Structures are given as C-alpha cells and as structure tokens.
Amino acid sequence: MDKKVEQYDVVIIGGGAAGLTAGIYCGRARLNTLLIEKSLVGGLATYTNEIENYPGFPEGSTGLGLMELFHKQAKKFGVKFKLTDVKGVSLEGEKKIVETFRTNYEAKVVIIASGGKPRLTGAKNEDLYLYDKGISFCATCDAAANTGKTVMVIGSGDAAIEEGMFLTKFADKVIVSVMHDEGIMDCNEIAKGQALANPKMEFIWNSVVEEFAGDGHLNEVVLKNTKNDSLIRVPVDSCFLFIGYLPNTELFRDVIELNRPGYVITNEKMETNVPGVFAAGDVRDKFLKQVATAVGDGAIAGYGAEKYIAESEIFESQIMGSELPGIVFLWNAVMPECRALLPVIEAFEEKYKGKIKVTKVDIYKSKGLADRLEMDEVPALVYIKEGKIIKSRKGSFTETDLEELSAL
Numbered sequence: 001m002d003k004k005v006e007q008y009d010v011v012i013i014g015g016g017a018a019g020l021t022a023g024i025y026c027g028r029a030r031l032n033t034l035l036i037e038k039s040l041v042g043g044l045a046t047y048t049n050e051i052e053n054y055p056g057f058p059e060g061s062t063g064l065g066l067m068e069l070f071h072k073q074a075k076k077f078g079v080k081f082k083l084t085d086v087k088g089v090s091l092e093g094e095k096k097i098v099e100t101f102r103t104n105y106e107a108k109v110v111i112i113a114s115g116g117k118p119r120l121t122g123a124k125n126e127d128l129y130l131y132d133k134g135i136s137f138c139a140t141c142d143a144a145a146n147t148g149k150t151v152m153v154i155g156s157g158d159a160a161i162e163e164g165m166f167l168t169k170f171a172d173k174v175i176v177s178v179m180h181d182e183g184i185m186d187c188n189e190i191a192k193g194q195a196l197a198n199p200k201m202e203f204i205w206n207s208v209v210e211e212f213a214g215d216g217h218l219n220e221v222v223l224k225n226t227k228n229d230s231l232i233r234v235p236v237d238s239c240f241l242f243i244g245y246l247p248n249t250e251l252f253r254d255v256i257e258l259n260r261p262g263y264v265i266t267n268e269k270m271e272t273n274v275p276g277v278f279a280a281g282d283v284r285d286k287f288l289k290q291v292a293t294a295v296g297d298g299a300i301a302g303y304g305a306e307k308y309i310a311e312s313e314i315f316e317s318q319i320m321g322s323e324l325p326g327i328v329f330l331w332n333a334v335m336p337e338c339r340a341l342l343p344v345i346e347a348f349e350e351k352y353k354g355k356i357k358v359t360k361v362d363i364y365k366s367k368g369l370a371d372r373l374e375m376d377e378v379p380a381l382v383y384i385k386e387g388k389i390i391k392s393r394k395g396s397f398t399e400t401d402l403e404e405l406s407a408l
C-alpha cells in the first residue's frame, strides 16, 4: 500500500505542554502546522489532579483542565491534530519526513516534544496505583497533597534524597527504601548527611519493592529484604518513585545528538544539531522538568521555527535563486564599523543596478543566514553566482574591493 503524503510548514511530535505551546506560536505565525500525538493531547500533565505551581492560576487547576485550555488555544490558531504514533523520521536536508502508519508528513521544520516517562519498579500491582492512585513521580507537584501524611520514597540518588527532604516539609514521615547496605546511598555526600540527620526521614536498607497494595488507592508498600528475602509490609499514604526517567527518544537515536541517558541536546534556542529540527520540553537535557519550563521551551521552538522558515525562503529565493549574480553584505547594526560601510555598499548597489543584486543581512536578527553562508564574523561580503558561493571576504572594504570580488 502506497502511503499518503501531506505537506506542512511545521510538524510537531508530541502534544504535551511543550508541543501545544510550540503549536500556539507556529499557528499564530500563520505557519501550516500539524501536531501528532500518540495517546492523550495534554501529555503527562493530564495525569495529575492538581497543578498549583503554574502561574496565572492562583486557585490551582487540574492537569487535564489546564491542558484543555492549551489545546483550545492551539486549535484557535489553526493547528491541525492527528492522533497517531510517529513510527520513523528522516530529518536530514531541507525536506523533513515524519512517518506514521498510513501517512508520510513532509515539513520544513520538525519540533520534537515527545517528553518522557518515569521509570517504574516492575513490582506486582504497580500499574493499579499509578499517578492519582498513590504512586507519584513528582514531589514538587504532589508534596502539598501529602501534608501530615506518611509517604515512601523509592531510590537513593540525588533526585530521591533531595525530593525526599522536600517532602519532609509537608509529610509527617518520609520512609526511604534503599537497595544498598546501611549508610550506602547513591546521592552526593552533602544530601546524604542532611537526610540521615533529618528526624522526619527513616530508612529501610537492603530493600526493593515487591508489591503495591491498597483498596482503590495505595495504602501499603510491600518491601523485600535483599539479604534474606523476608517481606516488610509498610503502611503509607503515597509512594514516590525516583529511580530514573526515560526520554521518548528511541526514534531519534542515530538521527540527532542525544546525551548518554538519551535526552536531546539543544542550545538555548532549542535548536538541535540538525538544521530545522528543534526540541522542547521534558525530552531535552534540562535542569527542571515542569509545565512552566515546557511552555518556555515550546515558545522558543515555535518562534525559532518561524525564523528558520523565513530565513530559508530569503536564502533560497533572494540569495541563491536570484537570476543576477549577487553580493551579500553581512553586518550588525549595533557595530559602528559595520554602519560606516553602509554608504559604500549602497553606492555600489546604485552604480550596478540591474547587473548585480545586493542583499544586506543583519546577523543580529538573522544569524541563521550567516551560518548558511558559512560566515561567522562581520563585516563580511559573499559573492554568489548561479546559486553557488564563489568568493567571500571578511573585514572592511572599499568600492574597488567590491568590484574585484564580483569581477566587475
């Protein structure tokens, strides 16, 4: 069966907070935008009952309610949605392809916003108590709901111990299950010292989770002693798993640059190492994974997509696609030495009107164009003929230099 082919300016993979925000920015910039989501539009945030730390909602909001607003706003700006799984990508070159079971979507820009998933223990009945049924993955999100309660933390790495200490500000007791011998933890020494001295924290050494139990909601964690296999039944109100987080990046292995644990590496503009491919939200290697930061990333990626497409059009039609030979003047409006050259280039443009096309590129606004012209300094000149870069030069210039460069 031949696959259908559809064309878009931008395809966004993943419909969580990051993807939806990128969609709002792209849609509002009048880019023809498609968002592909494989399960629930709204992403991980829809699994939480209460989001109290997203600004603008002083009374808090349910995750689902908040994400419905994001979805509505993206639809308002014309973003199209497809509920299907992305199966493959081809991201090299100007035309990117995003493959699903029935259709190949072609795009000028792809934004990866596929998020991640917390690692699970694999213990018995774990799937019955996930998220609002008592097993949580986010102390920042769910600590307040555990005020005065007894909670368990699984893990002893930096995240487990630091989040565990944060939980002691709310919960009466935080019981930490550690798989190592007494006193051995995977976190840094400072966190370890503080945790061991914290009167609200208790430790169960040499233990792993055997089973989660409850009656609709989790009320007991059954631990197994790794030395003698004995079972320890611990009554709890909630259990927080901090045993790692897995980014949804299987599709991008060997396609874009990932760090060791598999997160996408971006710069502060959310650009990946592949031109025209951006990443936003929890899928990125970043300091804080929250809705507020996913929104910031999505906004930057959406804005970046718009700029990338505009620059591609200028590059292809005005610079490389011009019938006349062309001179590109790369400058920066805030640099006096660049501004001093404007009268020289403008006089040259006037003198050779109809013979040579002059394009001025302010690299402060259009750094991407300078990259495509392989120029990293200003002022600079690039001479282009029949769609090819023939010569370039850096530094100040006179009218004679311009004439020599363009063989006039």
Ligand SMILES: Cc1cc2nc3c(=O)[nH]c(=O)nc-3n(C[C@H](O)[C@H](O)[C@H](O)COP(=O)(O)OP(=O)(O)OC[C@H]3O[C@@H](n4cnc5c(N)ncnc54)[C@H](O)[C@@H]3O)c2cc1C
Pocket: 013, 014, 015, 016, 017, 018, 019, 036, 037, 038, 039, 040, 041, 042, 043, 044, 045, 046, 047, 048, 050, 051, 052, 053, 054, 084, 085, 086, 087, 113, 114, 115, 116, 131, 136, 137, 138, 140, 141, 142, 248, 251, 280, 281, 282, 283, 289, 290, 291, 292, 294
């Ligand atoms: C239980 C819980 C409670 C939380 N509470 C809070 C809170 O109170 N406050 C807060 O700020 N943050 C909270 N967070 C964190 C917050 O949910 C995340 O930081 C946020 O959802 C990240 O958004 P995202 O768009 O990057 O990724 P996600 O929300 O993970 O969205 C990624 C989307 O991509 C989709 N996807 C993945 N692969 C594919 C594919 N191949 N094809 C198509 N679609 C794909 C997924 O289905 C998913 O919907 C909580 C997280 C959890 C788990």
